[in-house]
Amino acid sequence: MTVAEKLKAFVRLSKPFKFLTMVYPFLLGTVIAIWDEGHIDVGLFLVSFSILMLAVECVYVQNDVADLKTDSENPSKFTGGSKVLVEGLISPGEALFIAYASGILAVLLGLVFVFKYRFSWNFYFLCFVLFLIAYGYTGWPFRFAYRGLGEVVLAFTNAVAPTLIAYMFQTRHFSWLPVIMSLPYMISVFAQKVLREFPDYEPDRKAGKRNLVVRFGKERMAVVYVASLYLYIFVLILAVLYLMRLGLSVLATFPVAYLFISVYKLIDTVRKNRDFYNNYEVLKVMNGRGFKLMFDTNIVLILVLGIDLLIKAVRG
Numbered sequence: 422m423t424v425a426e427k428l429k430a431f432v433r434l435s436k437p438f439k440f441l442t443m444v445y446p447f448l449l450g451t452v453i454a455i456w457d458e459g460h461i462d463v464g465l466f467l468v469s470f471s472i473l474m475l476a477v478e479c480v481y482v483q484n485d486v487a488d489l490k491t492d493s494e495n496p497s498k499f500t501g502g503s504k505v506l507v508e509g510l511i512s513p514g515e516a517l518f519i520a521y522a523s524g525i526l527a528v529l530l531g532l533v534f535v536f537k538y539r540f541s542w543n544f545y546f547l548c549f550v551l552f553l554i555a556y557g558y559t560g561w562p563f564r565f566a567y568r569g570l571g572e573v574v575l576a577f578t579n580a581v582a583p584t585l586i587a588y589m590f591q592t593r594h595f596s597w598l599p600v601i602m603s604l605p606y607m608i609s610v611f612a613q614k615v616l617r618e619f620p621d622y623e624p625d626r627k628a629g630k631r632n633l634v635v636r637f638g639k640e641r642m643a644v645v646y647v648a649s650l651y652l653y654i655f656v657l658i659l660a661v662l663y664l665m666r667l668g669l670s671v672l673a674t675f676p677v678a679y680l681f682i683s684v685y686k687l688i689d690t691v692r693k694n695r696d697f698y699n700n701y702e703v704l705k706v707m708n709g710r711g712f713k714l715m716f717d718t719n720i721v722l723i724l725v726l727g728i729d730l731l732i733k734a735v736r737g
Contacts, residue, residue, distance in 0.1 A: 430510035431519070433445045436481050441614040442579050443477050443720035445501065446606055450587025453599050456726045458592050465538060469590045472527050472548075473583065479524035480555050486516050487559035491621070491628035513709045523649070527552065536589075560644050568629050573576050580607035605680075606718045612649040614623040615642055619698040639698045643691075646698075654681065657718075673729035676721045683714045 447470065455461050484503035492572050505511050532550060534540040555578040558561030558571055565574040584603035588596060618625065619642075626635045634642045660672055687710055690703065699704045 425512075430505050434482055434485060434505040434511055434516060434519070435478055439481060440477055441716055442610070443565050445581050445582040445716055445723075446580055446603060447473055447587045447667070449602065449606075449719045449723055451585035452726050453584070453602055453721045454588045454591035456586075456730060457598060461499075465590050467536075468530065468533055468538075469587065472530050474493060475527035476552050476555070477518045477524045479527060480522040480552075480558065480560075482516050482523070483556065484559045486520065487512050487561075487564070488630075489513060489630075491624045491630055499532070502637070512552070524552075524556065535576070540593070544593075548586060548673070551578065551586065554578055555582070566632060567630050569633065569636050571632050572611055574608045574612040574628055575614050579610045580604075591732060598663075602660050602722060605722070606715065607717050608649055608653040608656055609715045612646055612653065613715055614707075615646045616707060616711050618642070620701055620704050643698045647688070647691055650684055650691075653684055653692070657681075660722070661725075664729075669725070670729050670732045671726050674731060676724050676728070679681055680714070680721050682719060683717060685693065686710055687714065690731060 432666050451461065485506055487720075503517060506513055506516060528549065531545055535545050554563075554565075554574060558574055558578070560595060564570045580603045584599045584606075585595075585641050588599040589736055612690060615633060618632050619639055622634055622639060627634055637645075657677065657680060659721070661677055665671070665674070685711060690707055690710070694700060694703045695706065
């Protein structure tokens with residue numbers, strides 16, 4: 422294998438597209454801090470963002486190694502990992518070296534906040550624990566995804582954790598604002614994870630991956646999935662109302678309508694395809710829309726806060 426081919430395989434293994442699942446909530450947390458406090462420390466942002474990228478690389482690559490068995494038996498083209506290890510382009514040993522090296526660098530770089538920026542050790546250990554929980558999604562010894570806790574852990578570590586931590590990096594204090602603002606994304610992450618488990622049901626079951634769809638069956642989790650879409654609407658309204666209570670301009674809320682349209686399309690697809698959880702082609706379409714809803718959620722909320730900041734700047 423040439424160096425170029427190896428590099429291409431490495432990029433596939435890293436799944437840069439999925440990095441956005443952590444980048445967007447981190448950016449949202451930063452923008453919330455700007456909206457709430459009126460300033461940003463660019464140096465803090467760049468260092469914390471670098472740590473995030475290293476931590477995500479560790480978690481995602483390690484996930485591919487942990488899921489090698491189930492991915493080998495998974496014919497789906499839109500689920501089942503990067504397939505780089507399955508195809509033998511990179512060995513599990515090489516992948517683990519990449520994962521652990523990235524994780525160690527993230528932990529060491531985090532010390533910059535303690536010694537240079539004078540953050541407390543308590544905050545450092547909080548970040549470390551959150552990283553450990555994210556790693557434990559499939560990482561030993563926790564392996565939450567194999568014990569029926571994967572969906573909840575993923576929703577928390579991909580939504581609440583990065584949004585709150587990004588906010589705290591800038592403000593150095595806890596607030597319920599980033600927590601509440603992360604709820605719509607958290608629900609969309611949970612819903613998307615459940616959706617992607619439907620086509621993976623058989624390989625996951627054979628591999629002993631006790632996720633919610635394997636534990637409770639497709640029919641029951643299809644009901645949970647639909648309920649999560651309606652819950653998304655509820656928490657989105659809650660988040661917007663909370664912002665308005667804190668002084669958000671009504672004019673700034675208009676982009677949120679786009680999210681309501683997006684979630685309605687998913688609900689409408691389910692309504693027209695009652696057995697969607699058994700229809701690969703329908704699931705493929707819904708998978709694309711679900712990812713789009715996830716990403717758009719944070720983008721729209723960032724836009725809402727940005728518009729409000731602009732309105733306030735114009736008004737003086």
